[in-house]
Amino acid sequence: MAHEPKPIPADKIRLIVFDLDGTLIDSRKDLTNSINAMLTEFDRQPLPEEIISEYIGDGAGMLVRRALGDPDDEKFVESALTSFLNHYRIHKLDYTYVYDGVFAALDVLKTGRQLAVLTNKPVRPAEAICEALGLSPYFFRIYGGNSFATKKPDPEGLTTLIREARVQPEETVMVGDSDVDILTARRARTWAIGCRYGLSSHTVESIPSDYLADFPKDWISALDTAKMEK
Missing domain, CATH: 3.40.50.1000 (HAD superfamily/HAD-like)
Structure with missing residues (x-):
């Protein structure tokens, strides 16, 4: 309301x-593409842009954690975060305006x-x-x-x-x-x-x-x- x-x-x-x-x-599309590149690298199914958009706002770590379904394995989350950031560093300006x-x-x-x-x-x-x-x-x-x-x-x-x-x-x-x-x-x-x-x-x-x-x-x-x- x-x-x-x-x-x-x-x-x-x-x-x-x-x-x-x-x-x-x-920056929705570039963030989505980088998250999905990370998910693919770790043999996870890509997520729709609409879902990933709802995960944005609390920093890269929380974005990655939410995209992975909030796993307990902290080393896995750290590896996934590194993967995401490596991809995003290269592709952060592909579509962002x-x-x-x-x-x-x-x-x-x-x-x-x-x-x-x-x-x-x-x-x-x-x-x-x-x-x-x-x-x-x-x-x-x-x-x-x-x-x-x-x-x-x-x-x-x-x-x-x-x-x-x-x-x-x-x-x-x-x-x-x-x-x-x-x-x-x-x-x-x-x-x-x-x-x-x-x-x-x-x-x-x-x-x-x-x-x-x-x-x-x-x-x-x-x-x-x-x-x-x-």
Whole structure:
């Protein structure tokens, strides 16, 4: 059931932190292909894209574990994770693209603010994807799932970005397509924008956001002070 979003005080927001997969980029096909390459290597049946999409959001380790059916053999999971990452490292940009409207929104939102990425994807492929697709110049930091001892929804990454940007939690908004992102925002006491178009959008409304975006351009409606003043 949809909930009424609270108005975000756009004029007070100084830091915007974005999730990557399903928020800025559609990486579904490359992730699916790499998971299925791993499954084939270990004599497992490939999985449909729709199923694998539901496993995305908690980092590469959990993605692999879920695709394997949550086995108890940790060495097997580690081997499978290595296989997946080896394939994904080569094929991460075969089909991945930036969602329509993202660049236009970032161009508006960057004025007077700092922007950053906080993803549960390993940091090296995250940085490489942002660089290749032209996203890197917008962000003062890009942190991944192995940048800290913990991953989202633990707030460590988000609170670190808040400290590095020299802002307050109430001056910060987290933007993401999953309940993991919204819960991270809640734990860090920041504002939250949930994206209903992404890879994990089936989970995003399970925790109330302050604003729900159907497209990246909707971020402007939530956060552009000039638009609000008209």
